[in-house]
Amino acid sequence: xxxxxxxxxxxxxxxxxxxxxxxxxxxxxxxxxxxxxxxxxxxxxxxxxxxxxxxxxxxxxxxxxxxxxxxxxxxxxxxxxxxxxxxxxxxxxxxxxxxxxxxxxxxxxxxxxxxxxxxxxxxxxxxxxxxxxxxxxxxxxxxxxxxxxxxxxxxxxxxxxxxxxxxxxxxxxxxxxxxxxxxxxxxxxxxxxxxxxxxxxxxxxxxxxxxxxxxxxxxxxxxxxxxxxxxxxxxxxxxxxxxxxxxxxxxxxxxxxxxxxxxxxxxxxxxxxxxxxxxxxxx
Amino acid sequence: xxxxxxxxxxxxxxxxxxxxxxxxxxxxxxxxxxxxxxxxxxxxxxxxxxxxxxxxxxxxxxxxxxxxxxxxxxxxxxxxxxxxxxxxxxxxxxxxxxxxxxxxxxxxxxxxxxxxxxxxxxxxxxxxxxxxxxxxxxxxxxxxxxxxxxxxxxxxxxxxxxxxxxxxxxxxxxxxxxxxxxxxxxxxxxxxxxxxxxxxxxxxxxxxxxxxxxxxxxxxxxxxxxxxxxxxxxxxxxxxxxxx
Amino acid sequence: xxxxxxxxxxxxxxxxxxxxxxxxxxxxxxxxxxxxxxxxxxxxxxxxxxxxxxxxxxxxxxxxxxxxxxxxxxxxxxxxxxxxxxxxxxxxxxxxxxxxxxxxxxxxxxxxxxxxxxxxxxxxxxxxxxxxxxxxxxxxxxxxxxxxxxxxxxxxxxxxxxxxxxxxxxxxxxxxxxxxxxxxxxxxxxxxxxxxxxxxxxxxxxxxxxxxxxxxxxxxxxxxxxxxxxxxxxxxxxxxxxxxxxxxxxxxxxxxxxxxxxxxxxxxxxxxxxxxxxxxxxxxxxxxxxxxxxxxxxxxxxxxxxxxxxxxxxxxxxxxxxxxxxxxxxxxxxxxxxxxxxxx
Numbered sequence: 001x002x003x004x005x006x007x008x009x010x011x012x013x014x015x016x017x018x019x020x021x022x023x024x025x026x027x028x029x030x031x032x033x034x035x036x037x038x039x040x041x042x043x044x045x046x047x048x049x050x051x052x053x054x055x056x057x058x059x060x061x062x063x064x065x066x067x068x069x070x071x072x073x074x075x076x077x078x079x080x081x082x083x084x085x086x087x088x089x090x091x092x093x094x095x096x097x098x099x100x101x102x103x104x105x106x107x108x109x110x111x112x113x114x115x116x117x118x119x120x121x122x123x124x125x126x127x128x129x130x131x132x133x134x135x136x137x138x139x140x141x142x143x144x145x146x147x148x149x150x151x152x153x154x155x156x157x158x159x160x161x162x163x164x165x166x167x168x169x170x171x172x173x174x175x176x177x178x179x180x181x182x183x184x185x186x187x188x189x190x191x192x193x194x195x196x197x198x199x200x201x202x203x204x205x206x207x208x209x210x211x212x213x214x215x216x217x218x219x220x221x222x223x224x225x226x227x228x229x230x231x232x233x234x235x236x237x238x239x240x241x242x243x244x245x246x247x248x249x250x251x252x253x254x255x256x257x258x259x260x261x262x263x264x265x266x267x268x269x270x271x272x273x274x275x276x277x278x279x280x281x282x283x
Numbered sequence: 284x285x286x287x288x289x290x291x292x293x294x295x296x297x298x299x300x301x302x303x304x305x306x307x308x309x310x311x312x313x314x315x316x317x318x319x320x321x322x323x324x325x326x327x328x329x330x331x332x333x334x335x336x337x338x339x340x341x342x343x344x345x346x347x348x349x350x351x352x353x354x355x356x357x358x359x360x361x362x363x364x365x366x367x368x369x370x371x372x373x374x375x376x377x378x379x380x381x382x383x384x385x386x387x388x389x390x391x392x393x394x395x396x397x398x399x400x401x402x403x404x405x406x407x408x409x410x411x412x413x414x415x416x417x418x419x420x421x422x423x424x425x426x427x428x429x430x431x432x433x434x435x436x437x438x439x440x441x442x443x444x445x446x447x448x449x450x451x452x453x454x455x456x457x458x459x460x461x462x463x464x465x466x467x468x469x470x471x472x473x474x475x476x477x478x479x480x481x482x483x484x485x486x487x488x489x490x491x492x493x494x495x496x497x498x499x500x501x502x503x504x505x506x507x508x509x510x511x512x513x514x515x516x517x518x519x520x521x522x523x524x525x526x527x
Numbered sequence: 528x529x530x531x532x533x534x535x536x537x538x539x540x541x542x543x544x545x546x547x548x549x550x551x552x553x554x555x556x557x558x559x560x561x562x563x564x565x566x567x568x569x570x571x572x573x574x575x576x577x578x579x580x581x582x583x584x585x586x587x588x589x590x591x592x593x594x595x596x597x598x599x600x601x602x603x604x605x606x607x608x609x610x611x612x613x614x615x616x617x618x619x620x621x622x623x624x625x626x627x628x629x630x631x632x633x634x635x636x637x638x639x640x641x642x643x644x645x646x647x648x649x650x651x652x653x654x655x656x657x658x659x660x661x662x663x664x665x666x667x668x669x670x671x672x673x674x675x676x677x678x679x680x681x682x683x684x685x686x687x688x689x690x691x692x693x694x695x696x697x698x699x700x701x702x703x704x705x706x707x708x709x710x711x712x713x714x715x716x717x718x719x720x721x722x723x724x725x726x727x728x729x730x731x732x733x734x735x736x737x738x739x740x741x742x743x744x745x746x747x748x749x750x751x752x753x754x755x756x757x758x759x760x761x762x763x764x765x766x767x768x769x770x771x772x773x774x775x776x777x778x779x780x781x782x783x784x785x786x787x788x789x790x791x792x793x794x795x796x797x798x799x800x801x802x803x804x805x806x807x808x809x810x811x812x813x814x815x816x817x818x819x820x821x822x823x824x825x826x827x828x829x830x831x832x833x834x835x836x837x838x839x840x841x842x843x844x845x846x847x848x849x850x851x852x853x854x855x856x857x858x859x860x861x862x863x864x865x866x867x868x869x870x871x
Contacts, residue, residue, distance in 0.1 A: 001828055002633045009649055016595050016771075017607055018783075059598040059605065060775045060782050061436050064800060086800030087437040091607045094435065100603045219803055246799045248771060252638045254789070255768030256796060258815075259805075261823025266638055280741060281805065281815075314778045425776050433779050434600075442795045446756035446844075451591040451787060453582045455558030456758070458844045467756035467844050491755070492794065495809070498754045502844045 006023070015251045017055040018102030024077060026096045030161055034093050035081045038101060046078045046103075047277050050136040051110025051242055051270040055250045056080065056092065056154055058083075058103030064088040065247035068106060071129045071138035081131045081163065083198045108269050111214065111240060120148035124225055126155050126197050126217025130163050132242050132269075138169075141144065144176060148210055151178040155197035155217075158185045173222035197221065201228040208233055214270075216242040222283045224275065240271035243282065286334035286432075291319035291354055293347050294374055294402060295340030298419040306422050313426075316433045333358045335432065336493040338411075341367040341374045355409040362428065366418040366487050366520055373414040373418070374402035375522035387422060404523060405514035413438050417473060418520065424472055441472035444491055445484050449475035454485035457483050464504045465516060468494040486520045529694040530707035533683070535575070538690070542570035542618060544706045546653060546752045549614030552587055567618070575619055575683075578661045579836055583764030584617060585631055588647045592787045595771065599781050610643060614650040616702070619683070621658050622664040622675040623834040627764030628653075629678050630832060634767050652698055655679040663837025665850045668726035671834055686715050724850050727857050730821075730831045736853075736860045737822040741814070745855050750809040752845045757790035759847075760816060761838035765832050766790070773788050791815055798812055817852065 013258045042047060046054070048068050057063045064086060070079035084090050094099060121140055140147045152171060156162045162181070169197040171177045180200045182193035193200065197217070213234060215225050222241055229239060245257035245264035257264035260279045276282040284287050290300055300322070306313065312460035320333065336358035342348055355361055377385045378401040386394040405411050414424050414433075431438035445466035449456070457464040457478050464483035466475065468491050477484050496517065503513035533541065545551055550555050550566055553573040557563040562577040582591065590791055598605040628648075635644040657662075657673050666672070675684045676677070680699030683690045692709055703709065728736065760766045770789040775782035789796060790811050797805040806812050820833040840848045 001629070001830070003629075004632045004636065004637045004645075004648055007636050007640050007645060009645060012642045014642045015603070015605065015639055016786075020603070034652065043672075058700075059603060059784075060434055060600050060773050060779075062773050062784075074738060083801075085802075089800065091434070091436050133825075196759075220782055244799060245805060246797060253635065253641055253767070254770065256770075256789070258791070258797075260815075260818065260820075261826070281811075309777045316779060367559060372847045411761035427774075430775050430777060430779055434775065444756050445795050446758050447761060447790070447793065450582070450758060453557070453563050453586070453591070455561040455581065456842055456844070460559050460841070464844075466760075467754040495751075498752050498845060501752065502754065502846075505846065506844075 015249070015253070016104070016226055018055070018063075018104045020100045021103045023095055023097055023099045023101060028093070029081070029163060029165075029271030032085075032161070033081055033163060035079065036095070036101070037070075037077050037079050038103070039234045040103075041075050043076045044105055045072070045075060048072055048078070048106035048135075049110035049113060051132055052106040052108050053247065053250070053265075053269060054080070054103050054107065055236050055247075056082070056088070057104065058088055058091055058095075059102070061088045061091045061247070063102075063104070065107075065137070065250065067132035067135070067242075067269075069134045071135050073139055073141055073142040081128075081134075081237070083128050105250055109267060110270050112138065116212055117146050118148060118210075119206055119212045121150050122204075122206065122211050122213040123152040123154075124197060124201075124213060124217070125128055125149070125153070126221040126225075127157065127161065129221070129242070130154055133214060134164065134167075136214060141177075148207075149178065150176065150270045151180075151204065153180045153182075153200045155182045155184070155200070158167070158183050159187055159190045169231035196224070198224050198228045201225070201232065204232065206232060206234065208235070209237075212238050212240065213243070214240045217281075219243070219244065225264050226283070236274040236277060240270055241273055241276070241283070242270045243268050243276075245269075285316065285318045286319045287332065288317040288335045288337070289319070289358075290323070291332045291339070291350075292323065293338065293340030293351065293368070293405075294343040295365065295367040295372075297339065299415075301337045302419045302422055303425060305346060306426070309422075309426060313429065316429065322441050331357060335360045335362060337362050337364050338368050338405050339365050340479045341371045342405060343374060343400055345398050345400065348400070351409050353407060360412045360432070361405075361409065362413045362415060364415040364425065365412045365420045366416060366489065367402075368405045369414045369416050369487050370404045370521065371402045371523040372487075372520055376518065377402055378522050379518065390523070402523075403504045407523075415469060416441065416488040419503070421473060421476075433512070439472065441470045441488070442492060443471050444477065445469045445471045445473065445475050447471055448473070452479050454479040457481070458502075461506070463508055463513070463516070465499075467502070468496070468499050468517075486517065490500050490521050490524050496527070497503055528608070529700075530712050530714045531692040532712040533690040533692045533695070533709050535689050537708040538575060538683075539570035540708055541572070541703075541706060542567060542573055545618065545654070545702055546614045548616055548702055551616045552584075552798070553618040557581060564617075569641060573619060575656060576659070577619075577664075578658070579621070579838055579841065581842070582762060583627060584620060585627065585764050585767070587615070587617070588628070588631065588644050589635070589641075589767060589769075589780050589788075592785060593643065595786055597781065597783050597785045598773075600775070601780050605784075607776070610646050611649065612646050612653055614652075616652045616654065618654045618657040620653055620679070621836075622655060623671050623836045624764060625653055625655060625678040626666075626671050627834045627836070630765045630830070630834070631767060633828065634765070652702060653679045654699075654702075655682040657683065657685045657717065657720065659720055660724075661837070663835060663841045664722060665724040665726060666725075666835030667722045668850070669730045669831045669835045673720055682716060683740070686717050691715060718857065724837070726850050726853050731829075733821045733831060734825050735854065736856050737818060739860060739863065740856045743856060744857065745852065745858055746810045746814045749813045749847060749852060752847055753792075753809050753813055754845060755794060755809055755812070756844060757792045758842045758844065759849075760790035760792045760837050760848060761788055762838040762842045764834060764836055765820070768796075788863065791819070810847060817849070820849075821853070
């Protein structure tokens with residue numbers, strides 16, 4: 001039990017005040033998503049790790065948890081990619097270059113990068129799930145020789161919803177990245193795979209001891225992807241999932257993101273699958 | 284250019300509109316944001332197109348149906364204000380009786396001169412973009428909606444019950460005083476004004492999403508009123524919503 | 528531990544004496560049949576015999592509504608709120624209430640400490656008082672007897688209508704320094720106080736019961752009666768969940784960010800922007816609430832996160848009783864155990 005005597009008034013800081021960050025670039029990248037590059041005051045670094053998130057704040061509207069989509073190896077700025085689905089995010093679409101956005105964080109537990117060194121990284125992203133995973137992908141690309149294979153499976157509803165299309169072609173062109181794309185519904189322009197993301201998994205040739213899977217996507221996706229990975233004999237503790245909950249305060253106080261006994265904003269959003277497997281409300 | 288705003292009334296007591304005129308302290312601030320172009324209770328001007336049309340009252344005659352379609356065609360955003368407009372309100376109690384019986388009771392021998400329909404929410408006839416609930420709607424609530432529209436954000440939807448605000452005010456629970464109150468299943472946003480002043484909640488802001496009506500009936504009958512009385516209480520403002 | 532006798536009629540003088548330390552907060556009558564903790568204006572208005580207040584003492588440390596900042600929409604900047612907290616004495620506090628504050632300390636100070644909570648909590652003095660359990664109190668069953676004195680600086684134990692004053696800490700000692708209406712006394716035990724409501728198992732067996740209770744049909748039965756008003760959690764002294772909202776003034780130029788208590792029993796609580804709701808049904812929420820009280824935190828801290836104040840039951844319009852749910856789960860568990868033995 002933490003006791004009042006254990007905490008001195010001097011050592012604590014206020015938790016709910018945002019830092020105002022300047023938007024240095026912004027671009028609507030699909031009909032639903034806008035991408036932003038932001039700069040901390042005095043060009044400080046945000047100091048995040050791949051998989052962490054920030055609370056984005058607009059006065060008069062409120063706050064929302066948003067994954068950081070750039071790698072910590074990118075200095076002087078960081079990036080967010082925001083889907084317009086809620087009150088705040090619909091207002092943020094009007095923000096552009098030169099505007100200020102309030103940021104708190106970074107918060108949460110991201111990927112344990114130390115223990116991923118030397119491993120084959122298998123990225124499995126569904127829809128907007130690519131956004132937090134992009135941070136991990138860029139990190140691996142920036143330190144390419146420190147990791148094994150980089151396999152990226154990415155699925156979207158249809159070709160127009162694919163995010164970061166230019167980067168996708170860059171990754172496609174690299175011979176140290178294995179990129180597999182799929183869409184649920186193809187259109188006339190689409191020549192690639194059609195089908196849900198799990199259809200990409202059976203064909204993979206994985207080195208089981210070396211492979212770490214990182215999965216992010218809509219809630220419905222996890223069970224099926226994990227099932228497919230299990231049928232490839234990948235062990236539970238080689239699988240990481242990033243979960244979405246209503247992370248309102250980001251600091252383990254407001255209670256909204258509880259998953260059974262854990263806080264998604266503290267213990268997650270990135271969890272090792274073996275840790276959350278026993279939690280009935282996680283997946 | 285400031286958005287053009289208009290107010291229209293249908294079957295109602297016009298109390299909600301009056302409530303806006305009572306916004307004396309804030310009226311000038313409001314006029315900084317919008318131009319009021321039509322407001323029968325306060326002015327004569329008319330316009331053809333509206334950015335926001337505020338509608339009070341329920342639809343209860345064929346003429347109402349025609350008029351609301353006409354307004355909808357000319358309005359970019361349509362907002363239903365007050366419980367009559369939002370879900371039919373007290374007017375909808377007439378829907379519990381056969382329509383001919385209602386006509387007979389109200390108009391007697393002249394009943395054939397007056398066409399009537401069941402009292403309907405505006406949203407059962409045309410698309411409604413936003414609502415301001417309550418009987419009457421509160422000024423606070425109206426201002427919140429207006430400011431939200433000015434800021435381009437979603438107005439609050441009030442999806443928690445009256446009990447929440449009552450507890451936050453630390454008002455004495457009317458159930459502990461031996462009264463029955465509809466607070467548990469009624470949409471909040473009113474700052475629990477009635478129960479906080481000792482008056483039980485009558486449900487004027489409409490029911491919560493997926494209310495547990497059986498549970499609510501059981502609560503009320505356990506607190507000493509008959510099932511019939513309990514159901515009447517729930518129907519008062521929500522005849523169009525409560526299916527017993 | 529020193530013990531003094533104090534006449535009931537001298538309690539207002541004691542309260543006035545404590546005023547030298549700071550603001551005094553004590554139970555007062557509220558409405559027809561209720562009580563609430565209020566700042567003392569007149570020591571004669573303090574109520575010594577009360578069952579429970581509407582809102583728990585938590586409201587003094589984590590207010591139901593609290594402004595976090597003022598902001599300007601013109602300059603896109605904000606002004607933090609500076610708290611000026613006076614030293615405060617919390618007077619005539621029941622043991623379960625004190626225990627709830629100690630649990631809140633853990634919840635609010637673990638991980639990143641809550642600054643406003645801590646600022647309000649420091650410089651606080653607590654003076655306990657005994658109480659007669661009514662039909663809803665069951666704190667003894669969660670390990671908190673009436674005379675549990677942990678956390679208090681002073682404690683008033685009623686014996687035959689008057690009080691025995693226990694001095695428990697150095698701070699308590701300095702609070703009563705110079706107060707002359709007390710006499711040294713031998714501690715006595717009051718015999719006339721008993722709990723009417725009990726949980727059938729010792730609280731340390733409850734996590735085991737909950738281990739297998741997740742799929743119990745009892746949750747559906749509770750959910751059928753629950754109307755989802757949130758009163759249980761909003762009056763709970765160990766609950767601490769909150770929501771944050773921005774309010775803009777009618778000029779649309781400025782506003783404030785404010786937090787207010789929220790409740791996991793409300794249908795909107797676990798809903799995210801995309802519309803997904805992680806505890807959509809009442810049954811998910813009634814179950815989550817009790818698991819928070821008797822399983823999840825208890826597994827880690829060894830204590831139930833319920834102090835037996837009885838508020839959730841007393842203020843539930845549907846009269847859903849938390850100890851009754853526990854006893855039903857225990858009965859069900861016992862039946863299941865018995866069944867296993869027969870099979871074996």
